[in-house]
Amino acid sequence: MALLTFLGATQQVTGSCYLIETHDKQKILLECGMQQGNDNNNSNGDNGQATNSSFRFNPEHIDAVVISHAHIDHSGMLPRLVAEGYRGPIYVTDATSELLEIMLLDAAHIQEKDTEWENRWRARKGKRPIAPLYVTADAERALKQRKAIDYHTSVEILKGVELKYYDAGHIIGSAIVELTFHEPNNSTRRLVFSGDLGNTCTPLMRTPEAVKQADVLLLESTYGDRNHRCTEDTLDEFAAILQKAHKEGGNVMIPAFSVGRTQDILFHLGRFYREGRLPQHVVYLDSPMAIRANAVYFRHHDKFDKENLAMLKEHNIESLEDWLPIIKQTPRPEDSMDINHTKSxxxxxxxxxxxxxxxxxxxxxxxxxxxECHLVFTGFQARGTTGRAIVDGVDSVKVLRDDIAVRAQVHTLGGFSAHAGQSQLLDWIRHFDNSPELYLIHGETDKMHVLQAKIKQELGWDAGIPELGDRIAI
Structure with missing residues (x-):
């Protein structure tokens, strides 16, 4: 039988990583995510090395890698994996393959630049320099190992192991992973990994596909303790924040993941603009990665939610500028710095x-x-991140080694989440015809316990909460 070891995203929401060993000792790495956040309110000055510096396995011994989607907490350690000797295929969907080229090269650039900046500071303090987790050449090598497959296509990735992807509805190209293991006694065992399941209220993305059979199920639990507000209520609150900021004369800052959340936010802002509910005179998209990701989204518009796709076609929308004419994209650093002159x-x-x-x-x-300024959080803030510290109410945060007071008005809009809420998670697992052996991953411990109890109450299923290093049979 196959064995699975939990190596990441156990009782936390980042660093997704699971090692599978088949009956004949073949090894599959399911996800290769970067650990984000740390135990402090902000960067601890080690550029992430403390939590991402080493693998709990030998990369040279891995035979295949399977990735659910392109977000860095699921894919961000691929260049490091390749740098340490992995030479096999990296299985992804077609849209994920395109996004990885954007995200991994960007992540490598950030590693290089942040390390350069950090080492200048260390030199002044007489401290030893550090090395980046990986460099651009490592990312380029990893990208050469991509192997894209379509949704619903069964592919034998190793002898006796089949992979099939289903649409997870989280970001473009995101997938639910199904791995089928053919055992020597002619039996089969099926592992289903939810990946990140999408919020059914998210614009553009489709509802996560139902899967009906599994022997072992790994279920994300990011929002296992709550349901999201309905979209229209959230949008009304968002519009009210924008009106308030306009009256008070400040700017609105929206930190957003470049792939997924940014596209959702821009879609809603475009809708506000067309409805006359956007008082601001300019929207800055200050993210080179998001600018490139937008192009990927539009290239794969056939995978959009049918209703929103029909609306875009009705208005002959072929680009972001068509949808939101007041947007100003700032790919170059000097363009970004020019925003500093805009005070309201x-x-x-x-x-x-x-x-x-x-x-x-x-x-x-x-x-x-x-x-007079406003800060709007539209996504989950993991423990140990600057965003989480602000949400939790700190008076100041350390930004680029300077203490900055938090006096802007802070808002958290959970309805924008690209993750399924509690009831959506329950609805998704109800589709299984059997009662699979269930494990909760990709969530903080308290939220997992709430979901665990809810699953027991409503479905009568037991759900395990693994710890780092735990091992189970598939």
Whole structure:
């Protein structure tokens, strides 16, 4: 029988990674995510090395890698894996393959630049330099190992192991993973990994597909303790925040993940613009990665939700500028720095989504301390991130080694989440014809316990909560 070891996203929401060993000792790595966040309120100055520096296995011994989607907490360690000797295929969907080219090269660039900046500071302090987790050449090598397959296509990735993807509805190209293991006694065992399941209210994306058979099920639980507000209520609150910021004369900062959340936010802002509910005079998209990702989204528009796709076609929308004419995209650093001269009337959408880096932190230096400005969180903030510290109410945060007061008005809009809420998770697992052996992953412990109890109450199923390093039979 196959064995699975939990190596990441156990009782936390980042660093997704699971090692599978088949009956004949073949090894599959399911996900290769980067650990995001740390035990402090902000960067601990090690550029992420402390939590991402080593694997709990030998990359040279891995035979195949399977990735559910392109977000860095699911794919961000692929260049490191290749740098340490992995030479096999990396299985992805076609849209994920395109997004990985954007995200991994960007992540490598950030690693290089952040390390360069960090080492200049260390040199002044007489400290030893550090090395980046990986460099651009490592990302380029990883990208050469991509192997894209379509949804619903069964592919034998190793002898006796078949892979099939289903649409997870989370971001473009996101997938539910089904692995079928053919055992020597002619029996089969099926592992289903939910990946990140999409919020059914998310624009553009389709509802996560139902899967009906599994022997072992790994279920994400990011929002296992709550349901999201309905979309229209959230949009009304969002519109009210924008009106308030306009009246008070400040800017609006929206830290957003460059792939997924940014596209959702821009879709809603475009809708506000067309309905006359957008008082700001300019929307800055200050994320080179998001700008490139938008093009991928439009290339794969056939995978959009049918209703929203029909609306875009009705208005002959072929680009983001068609949908939101007041958008100003700022790919170059000097374009980004020019935003600092705008003191009011702007919406600034920038990464990173959890505020531990990216261009949003530079906008914090110019806006976070101003009480007339507004900071709108539209996504989950993991423990140990700057975003989580702000949501939890700290008075100041360290940004690029400077303490910045948090005086801007802070808002959290959970209805924008691209993750399924509790009832949506329950509805999805109800589709299984049997009662699979169920394990909760990709969530914080308290939220897992709430979902665990709810599953027991409503379905009568037991759900395990594994710890790092736990091993189970498939």
């Amino acid at each position: 009337g702007a919406i600034i959408v920038a990464g990173s989504g959890m505020c531990n880096g990216g261009r949003i932190v530079h906008h914090f230096k110019h806006n976070l301390w101003r009480p």
